[in-house]
Each structure stands twice: as structure tokens, then as C-alpha cells.
Amino acid sequence: MIFTAPRYRFTVPPMREAAAPESRPYHHGDLRRALIDAARRLLEQEGPTALSLRAVAREAGVSPAAPYHHFKDKGELLDAVAHEGWEMLNQALTAARAKAVSLHEKMAGLGVAYVLFARDNPSLYRVMYDGSRDKEDLPTQMRMKDDSAYCQVRDTLVEAGADPTDEIALELATTAAWCAAHGLAEMASFKSFDHLKEAVGGEEAFFHGVFEHMQVFAKDKAD
Amino acid sequence: MIFTAPRYRFTVPPMREAAAPESRPYHHGDLRRALIDAARRLLEQEGPTALSLRAVAREAGVSPAAPYHHFKDKGELLDAVAHEGWEMLNQALTAARAKAVSLHEKMAGLGVAYVLFARDNPSLYRVMYDGSRDKEDLPTQMRMKDDSAYCQVRDTLVEAGADPTDEIALELATTAAWCAAHGLAEMASFKSFDHLKEAVGGEEAFFHGVFEHMQVFAKDKAD
């Protein structure tokens, strides 16, 4: 049985606008924070290809060498950005799960929320995933934290009737759901699917439709 | 000028089956072919991050500007590499489908063959996918050609009993299978799954296990 763990910080610190020159106890104040914000701003506005370390420093109003006192290299900055992305994703899934009524809605809602997050934050999602891909591991917070997407999917599967004592089957099913969501998240933007989206009545309906053809999201398994 | 052997030409040891050097109507022969081979060689040996246009030119034994007479830019070279990757993938799926006996084996075999291809050609798979992602479209050969992965999955679903007249459901199911395979292909290398792979008796069994938890790969749907 899953215990409700204390939820500490539920919200990712919101991006600050560009220069906020009020209080700067040190030279810049909190340059680390400012660099992460600048990176997320650039990511949102210019896309992942435009995200150079020098551009981030420029955006933060600082010299190209300044970031190296707060991050070992470019990858470490991206890791920090990705970390906030994972927290945002966890929040989105928590909200989707809370909103759902039936068990089937919970599973489908989780999947759709996952894909919607990727659709609404395409550049951030790519950074999140590229970071974990290069490390050949899922970020720690995705599997360890109680509100991680992985745990939420697994718990929901148990609620939906999965045998919690068959750990292997449970992990396989969770992985299957994860793969399905990730696969759809990465392919959803392909123009090839435009006609399908229209045919089923919109993008969200398309996501539901795809998930309904996967066993872990099937209604007969939930109730 | 010092009379030495030309520095750039004829210096490529054909580590692999280098493109037939019989006919070289021009300076290098078929530099386009040599560049693609060099790119694939680098991709295999050094990984995707080491794949710079200059490094490809170096590997092919030509100057950094030479590739621009055969490819508009770096992306066009990668497109050519990706194209060959898709053809290899289609071949792998064709072989897997031919080998399968039962209908269920055909679907599962297709999925596993897809993931195995990605596992065995990780860098190539990434280039294949990044190329189509940036264009926001699946490569033409994946949906148009008769032996494309998409068509093979769709046809196999029909063989397995899907209603060929319900085009929307058929496309949704095909897409679902595709997403599942792609998602697993991209996550299969995560170390987080090592214990699961071991628990189920190997990597291939792990792939089968994940697919068996998705409806489109479920046995009860096939027969």
C-alpha cells in the first residue's frame, strides 16, 4: 500500500523576467537562478538549437565565462533546466490524476496529460529527455520521488486492479505505459497525423484514441 | 611546389565495404557515396556528438568545403544517412515478419525487431529520428513505400483481425503500435531497466514483456 508522503515544494519557481536589478547582495545576486531562467526563456522563444551557453550568458547580461562559476559545463546547466522540467511534469500528472473520476479516466488522463505537457513545452521536453538519454538513465527524481510520473502510473495501475504482489508484471505494465506515452509525445507533432487528428475530432481526442488501442489504457482492464 | 602524393585523395582505407571504386569519372569518383559511408562509419564508432561535417570530410579524405558540392548543408548529409537507416529498418521488419508463424508472433516480432534495430544501431536510429523530428514529419519512405514499417504494421493488424474498412481505428491502432515501439526503443537503453531485464530473463524477453502489456500486441487480439 502506498502511503501519502509529504509534498514539500509543489511548484517550480516561476521564471523571472529579464533583469531584476533590485537587490543584488553579491555581484549579480543569484546568477545561477538567473541563468536557468534565461535558458528556459531562450528555449521557449528560440528553440533548442538556439540554446548556446554564450546566448544564455548574453540573455542574463553577463560575460560568456560567468556561467562556469555556477555550472561545470553546458550540460550541467541543461541538467538544472531539465530538473525543473521534470518537476513541472510531475505537477501536471498529479493534477490530472486528482481531476479524474473513474479509474479508466485516471490512466487515460495521465497519458494524455503527459503528451499535452510535451506538446505545450516541446523544447523543454526535448532537453529533459536528451539529458537522461545521454546519461542512459531516467533522472532520479522520476523514479524515486513519490509524486514522480513513474510512481503515479504504477500506483494508478494498482488502483485499477493490477496485482501489487506481482512486482515484475507491475513494472512491465508501468514501463509499457511510459513507453506508450513517450512514444506518442515524440510523434504527436508529426504532420502526418494531422488528418487523423481532424478525423477523430481534435488533437486531444487523437491522443485518447491512440491510448485506447494500448492494453494498459484499455477500459476493460480498469474496471 | 613539393612533389608529393596528393594529400586528400585516395587516402581512405575502406574499413567497410566502401562504395565501388571502379568508376571515378571525376576527381574523387563518387564523393557523395564516400561521404555517406564516412558519416555512417563515424556515427558507429564515435557516436552522434562526434559527427561534424568537418570530421566527415576528414574521414573521407577531402577538404572541409568539399561536401558542399554534394549536399546543401550538414542536414542534407544527415538526411541521406537517415534515408539509408530507414531502408535498413524496413528490411529488418520485413525479415521479422516473414519469419513469424502465428499472427501474434508477427505483431510481437515486428515490435521486437524494431526495438532490436534501435538497440543495435543507436546512433543511426537517433539520426533517423532527429531528422524527421525537425521536419515535423515522418520520412516519406516510412509511410509511402509498400515495405515501410507503417504499412507492414497496418497490414499485419488487418491479418490479425482488425476491420480493414474502419480506416480510422486501423490508423489509430497502427499509430499506437508505432508509438509503443518507438517509446520502448528510446528508453530501452536506460540503466533503470537493467534489473527488470534480468528478472524476466534477458533483454529480448524484456521487450516482449513490455509489448505484451499493450493492447495492440496482446495475444487475445491476434487470435
Place this chain on the structure above:
DNA sequence: TTTTTCATTTGAACGATGCTTAGATACCAC
């Protein structure tokens, strides 16, 4: 208050990248 300390930030520099331009090279048709 003055001085010292030391993290923070800068400016300059290095090697490497993608790409462009101008010119040299060598194949082919004549």
C-alpha cells in the same frame, strides 16, 4: 574605519564548428 580575503565576474584567447567565397584543378567533349 581601514584592511584583508576571497568568491565572483570579466576579457582575452584557443581550438573547433558550419558555411561562404574565390580560385585552382582535372575531367570530358570538341
Place this chain on the structure above:
DNA sequence: GTGGTATCTAAGCATCGTTCAAATGAAAAA
């Protein structure tokens, strides 16, 4: 041969990630 032309090289531009000695300035020590 000669000329035309596709092919390739050389050199250069702007940008990138990264390093390092110097400069800056907040905080602690005097």
C-alpha cells in the same frame, strides 16, 4: 590539343564551448 565545367582546395567569417589570468567588490578581520 583547347575550352568548358563540374569538382575540389585555400582562406576566411561568425559562432561555439571552454580555460585562465586579471579585475571587481562584498564580507570578514583588523
